[in-house]
Amino acid sequence: MTTTTSPSTSRSAPRTTTTGARRTAQGQRRRSVGRRSTPLTIVMLAVLAYFLLPLFWLAVSSTKSTQDLFTTFGLWFSHAPQLLANVRETVTHDDGVFLRWLLNTVLYSVGSALGAALLAAAAGYGFAKYRFRGNNAAFALVLGAIMIPTTALAIPTYLLFAKVDLVNTPWAIVLPSLVSPFGLYLMRIYAADAVPDSLLEAARIDGAGELRIFVMIALRLLAPGLVTVVLFTLVATWNNYFLPLIMLNDPKLYPVTVGLSSWASQAFGGGSGANSNMLALVVTGSLISVVPLVVAFLLLQRYWQSGLATGGVKQ
Secondary structure (H helix, E strand, C coil): CCCCHHHHHHHHHHHHHHHHHHHHHHHHHHHHHCCCCHHHHHHHHHHHHHHHHHHHHHHCCCCCHHHHHHHHCCCCCCCCCCCCHHHHHHHHHHCCHHHHHHHHHHHHHHHHHHHHHHHHHHHHHHHHHHCCCCHHHHHHHHHHCCCCCCHHHHHHHHHHHHHCCCCCHHHHHHHHHHHHHHHHHHHHHHHHCCEEEEEEEHHHHHCCCHHHHHHHHHHHCCHHHHHEEEEECCCCCCCHHHHHHHCCHHHHHHHHHHHHHHHHHHHHCCCCCCCCHHHHHHHHHHHHHHHHHHHHHHHCCCCHHHHHHCCCCCC
16 A cells, blocks of 8 residues: 655655744844843943933032032932033123134134045045045155144144234134044045045046035935034044143133133132032033034934935845
8 A cells, every 4th residue: 555645644744843943943032132241231321321320410409509519429410400500600601601612613614624524534435536646645654643632732733823822812723623643544445445436437427516516415425424524523622621721811712612721710729719619510510511512413324324324225
């Protein structure tokens, strides 16, 4: 007696086996993803606390009076929070000079960030897409400039600007910030992959000039890199202290960093000019000065992330 197996039965067995293997692999993958590392979690929580605790302390301290800053627990609010009163006192003190400092900082930072991003994009695009004598040597100089701390260049920069009568002017802050060796390096690396050579050749065949190609084609492809340089330069210029300190003599031209430092010296300076009540204004002003950076990052973050995600998709 001969036993026969139908074709449908013989085909279903391998299919069932394949389905079972696939489910097993998916289950193992889910378990591996869901598995947590306790030491890694502790390290990440410690890093998170390291970055957020100072900001939390600043936010809490801005709601306190000068007396409460010394008599209450530093990481929690007092029984009589007065954030609005501190903000009002900060922005109206000395005829509203803090708002002028804040406006100066915005102008210095935005002008420097946009200018540095455009210059870095142009130079990085040139290094990446053009071959000329001395290309590698010039780029090596750029890499070497990254290693030089900006504070070491502050005094020579002051001497150069003093020769051309630019000291104690906004240009003394903006012009040095336009040079960003790290931004140039970043844009050179980014332009090498983000701007296809075939696209540039097609534009040249169509009769487009080099400037038009850069403005109409390259800049759009370099947008995520531009946003990155803008963010880095914006933060660096906003937090810059030493350069404005030696370049500016007029308090009306101070950025927030130097202005708050002058208030802090009044609070802790001692002598007849000391005023301990200024400490609450320094803390509140520091909190206010952080807010524009957070807003700028949140506004530019979506362009940054969308550009990086687009660049990660293989065309």
